[in-house]
Amino acid sequence: MFVTALPTIATMIGANRVVRGVAITNVFGDPSRSPASEVALRRKIVERALEMLETDVEPGAVWEVA
Amino acid sequence: MQLELASYPVAEIDLESTLAGMAFADSRFAAVETAIVEPGESVRLTHVLDAAEPRVKVEDPDATFPGALGTLRRAGEGRTNRIAGAAVVACANFPAEERPLHEQEGLVDMTGPGAEHSLFSSTTNVVLSFTPTESVSNEEFESAVRETKLRVARDLAAQTVGREPLHVETFTHRLGGTEGDGLPAVALLLQLSSLGPLYEIYLYGTTLAGFQPTVINPLEVLDGALTCGEYHWAALRNPTYHFQNSALVRGLLAADGKRLRFAGVIACRGYNQSANDKERAAMLAAKLARELSAGGAIVTTDAGGNSHTDTMLTVRACEQAGIRTVAIVAEMGGLTDYVPEADAIVSVGNGEEYVAEWLPDRVIGGDTLLDGRPAADCGPVPVRNYLGAACQMGDLDLRAVTW
Amino acid sequence: MRAVHYLNQFFAGLGGEEAADSSPTRLEGAAGPGRGLGIEIAMTLTCGDDFFGEHEDEALVTLLRWLTDEQPDVLVCGPSFGSGRYGYACGTLAREAARRGIPTVCAMHPESPGVFAAEGAAYIVPTGTNVASMRETLPKVAALATRLAAGEELGSPQEEGYLPRGLRRNEHAGASGATRAIQMLLGKLSGETRTEVTAAFDHVAPPPPAHDLRLETLALVTEAGCVPQGNPDGLPTIRARAWLRYPIGTASSMAAGAFECVHGGFDVTAANADPNRLVPLDVVSQLVREGRIGRLHESFYTTTGNGTPVATSTKFGQEIGLELKQAGVGAVLLSGT
Numbered sequence: 099m100f101v102t103a104l105p106t107i108a109t110m111i112g113a114n115r116v117v118r119g120v121a122i123t124n125v126f127g128d129p130s131r132s133p134a135s136e137v138a139l140r141r142k143i144v145e146r147a148l149e150m151l152e153t154d155v156e157p158g159a160v161w162e163v164a
Numbered sequence: 165m166q167l168e169l170a171s172y173p174v175a176e177i178d179l180e181s182t183l184a185g186m187a188f189a190d191s192r193f194a195a196v197e198t199a200i201v202e203p204g205e206s207v208r209l210t211h212v213l214d215a216a217e218p219r220v221k222v223e224d225p226d227a228t229f230p231g232a233l234g235t236l237r238r239a240g241e242g243r244t245n246r247i248a249g250a251a252v253v254a255c256a257n258f259p260a261e262e263r264p265l266h267e268q269e270g271l272v273d274m275t276g277p278g279a280e281h282s283l284f285s286s287t288t289n290v291v292l293s294f295t296p297t298e299s300v301s302n303e304e305f306e307s308a309v310r311e312t313k314l315r316v317a318r319d320l321a322a323q324t325v326g327r328e329p330l331h332v333e334t335f336t337h338r339l340g341g342t343e344g345d346g347l348p349a350v351a352l353l354l355q356l357s358s359l360g361p362l363y364e365i366y367l368y369g370t371t372l373a374g375f376q377p378t379v380i381n382p383l384e385v386l387d388g389a390l391t392c393g394e395y396h397w398a399a400l401r402n403p404t405y406h407f408q409n410s411a412l413v414r415g416l417l418a419a420d421g422k423r424l425r426f427a428g429v430i431a432c433r434g435y436n437q438s439a440n441d442k443e444r445a446a447m448l449a450a451k452l453a454r455e456l457s458a459g460g461a462i463v464t465t466d467a468g469g470n471s472h473t474d475t476m477l478t479v480r481a482c483e484q485a486g487i488r489t490v491a492i493v494a495e496m497g498g499l500t501d502y503v504p505e506a507d508a509i510v511s512v513g514n515g516e517e518y519v520a521e522w523l524p525d526r527v528i529g530g531d532t533l534l535d536g537r538p539a540a541d542c543g544p545v546p547v548r549n550y551l552g553a554a555c556q557m558g559d560l561d562l563r564a565v566t567w
Numbered sequence: 568m569r570a571v572h573y574l575n576q577f578f579a580g581l582g583g584e585e586a587a588d589s590s591p592t593r594l595e596g597a598a599g600p601g602r603g604l605g606i607e608i609a610m611t612l613t614c615g616d617d618f619f620g621e622h623e624d625e626a627l628v629t630l631l632r633w634l635t636d637e638q639p640d641v642l643v644c645g646p647s648f649g650s651g652r653y654g655y656a657c658g659t660l661a662r663e664a665a666r667r668g669i670p671t672v673c674a675m676h677p678e679s680p681g682v683f684a685a686e687g688a689a690y691i692v693p694t695g696t697n698v699a700s701m702r703e704t705l706p707k708v709a710a711l712a713t714r715l716a717a718g719e720e721l722g723s724p725q726e727e728g729y730l731p732r733g734l735r736r737n738e739h740a741g742a743s744g745a746t747r748a749i750q751m752l753l754g755k756l757s758g759e760t761r762t763e764v765t766a767a768f769d770h771v772a773p774p775p776p777a778h779d780l781r782l783e784t785l786a787l788v789t790e791a792g793c794v795p796q797g798n799p800d801g802l803p804t805i806r807a808r809a810w811l812r813y814p815i816g817t818a819s820s821m822a823a824g825a826f827e828c829v830h831g832g833f834d835v836t837a838a839n840a841d842p843n844r845l846v847p848l849d850v851v852s853q854l855v856r857e858g859r860i861g862r863l864h865e866s867f868y869t870t871t872g873n874g875t876p877v878a879t880s881t882k883f884g885q886e887i888g889l890e891l892k893q894a895g896v897g898a899v900l901l902s903g904t
Binding site (some may be wrong): 268280348350359360410411412414415416419423424437459460461462468469470488489490492493495496497498499502506507508509510511512513514516517547555556557558559560561562563564565566567 | 723724731732733734735736737738739740741742743744745746747748749751752753755756760761762763764765766767805832833834873874876877
């Protein structure tokens with residue numbers, strides 16, 4: 099499954115399980131946060147990705163991180 | 165706003181003497197070489213950074229290229245003189261390693277098969293080749309090159325003051341455009357890059373970092389408010405000259421009140437770096453277009469890569485707001501990004517195509533290309549290396565079709 | 568001019584369906600419809616349609632070896648008309664031969680799976696669905712084959728009568744992009760929508776979900792150009808031609824200073840300060856320790872997704888996917904920039 103800040107490109111090329119990441123420069127992070135807060139965010143994104151891997155989806159599905 | 169643009173053909177201007185009288189001493193340069201190159205000469209220009217048309221604000225020459233060179237004064241008004249058929253071309257190789265610029269060579273071939281891939285094979289080019297000092301940084305060097313190039317453009321054009329022009333064009337524009345029976349209102353959403361030092365378009369001399377979509381006047385676009393400081397994606401980026409002579413802005417102004425109502429120009433940043441920033445900017449651009457009562461919009465692109473996502477998200481936001489759009493993009497083998505709402509796209513060419521090999525008699529700017537090959541004998545050249553070949557404001561007539 | 572002709576078992580005269588499992592065979596000179604081409608055929612290659620379908624790799628190895636030994640000026644495949652298996656074999660062999668420098672001409676129905684299999688590498692003359700169009704097809708094939716063998720560059724699909732190959736080539740439009748954009752918009756506003764380009768990517772159906780990742784092996788893959796500090800294998804910043812794999816070992820985090828990002832398409836400052844921002848090893852390791860993920864695959868895979876042609880990226884994906892599948896990996900976390 100594909101975590102990216104550019105889900106439109108992902109669905110264009112045919113990716114089926116896409117989670118929208120934070121930014122191009124830091125897909126799984128956010129330097130504006132404290133280290134602990136950033137790791138917590140990263141965990142949320144990864145857990146969302148795992149959830150999507152375990153879920154049946156329509157083609158080109160894009161999930162957000164709550 | 166009203167702008168008078170007076171044209172003076174280059175053949176009537178003594179470029180050589182003016183150039184000879186100019187000083188280029190600057191602590192950031194080890195050397196500056198100058199050359200005047202004509203269309204049809206067997207010359208290849210390499211390491212081309214930018215090209216600017218010689219222009220001067222007649223009433224206040226010091227305000228030429230306001231903010232970038234001149235004092236801050238609103239562009240797009242009064243009288244501007246231009247040397248028609250000429251360009252000041254800046255060539256330079258950056259001193260320090262600049263990783264993303266590898267293989268982003270910029271070329272202009274004055275004749276041969278590459279000539280049709282750049283506007284600047286048809287202009288008399290005043291070529292400035294800059295060599296940096298040992299210790300100068302990329303950014304300091306770039307700033308000096310950019311300023312010098314604009315200064316030369318202004319000082320060359322200053323020769324026209326007081327002389328009779330060949331012709332004078334008068335442009336007028338008011339926000340909202342010129343009404344007419346059943347004319348559709350069209351907005352131009354103009355993408356301008358901001359990706360960090362060496363990848364910036366300058367608006368009145370400042371970068372678009374943190375920029376949100378903003379209404380600007382089309383006459384400002386034509387009159388030096390926008391200058392180029394971006395040096396990647398040679399074929400896809402927007403050199404200064406392309407803003408000054410924008411076929412799209414000129415075309416929309418000419419059609420205003422006749423085939424459409426030219427509602428206005430919305431400047432948009434390309435390369436917003438986070439997903440949220442991209443979505444927000446797209447939403448705000450579409451919202452502004454709505455506020456201008458636009459029923460249609462043309463969305464341009466600047467350079468390559470994720471700026472194409474900014475274009476597509478803007479298209480999507482406009483369509484969802486009821487504004488029908490046309491996007492202008494270059495292809496790199498195919499589209500870089502796409503949304504289903506982008507059902508009307510102008511393709512300004514495929515940058516991955518190759519132009520047949522050509523051996524110039526002379527090379528100016530640097531004998532070795534950025535990838536190490538000899539400039540005078542480098543084999544077939546990809547379209548992506550020719551300056552402005554696939555400019556995504558639509559200034560050339562190249563198009564990609566399926567074979 | 569030296570030409571080689573590929574036919575299936577039926578057209579080569581080996582038999583009908585009962586010979587569909589024939590392994591690759593090499594025949595001297597022309598066979599079947601090859602005799603009607605009117606060009607000199609040095610060798611005819613044949614393979615049963617079923618054999619090709621079920622043992623594709625093996626068939627290709629043999630056929631390509633014979634081809635490269637022969638070094639023909641051109642390869643002709645078919646005509647296969649509307650046939651699915653035969654068309655697929657023709658398209659696949661044509662693609663592989665063309666990529667090895669042998670210009671190839673096929674002839675098949677535009678909806679044959681062979682068109683897709685050829686991936687634009689071969690020139691395909693469109694035919695009807697069955698052998699009724701043989702007589703009109705052969706001269707067209709022969710003409711193109713002769714010119715290709717002579718090293719001639721062909722004109723556009725419309726001019727020359729072959730199927731568009733999906734290449735995007737430049738031409739002068741006769742009007743600037745700006746003029747065309749204004750025209751296109753006014754047309755769209757009056758109800759006539761046109762485009763000069765559309766996205767064309769092959770799509771696969773989403774694989775079924777993983778039952779339970781607590782029992783699965785997960786692999787980390789990235790196109791962010793994340794590499795060991797110093798970029799020991801020289802991964803390019805743009806237009807990468809290869810992907811790389813690096814052992815994770817006992818690392819439970821992508822340590823700053825141990826890894827760097829060489830992608831040339833964005834500012835790598837944040838990524839270099841903490842590479843976990845692109846390859847989330849810290850969090851994934853923790854999730855493995857907690858049992859949420861069964862196992863983490865021993866290596867992570869990396870390339871630079873900057874200016875990489877689609878065909879190259881597709882190849883990378885297939886190669887990495889195959890390796891991961893053979894290693895028993897059940898799920899992949901791919902990070903993109």
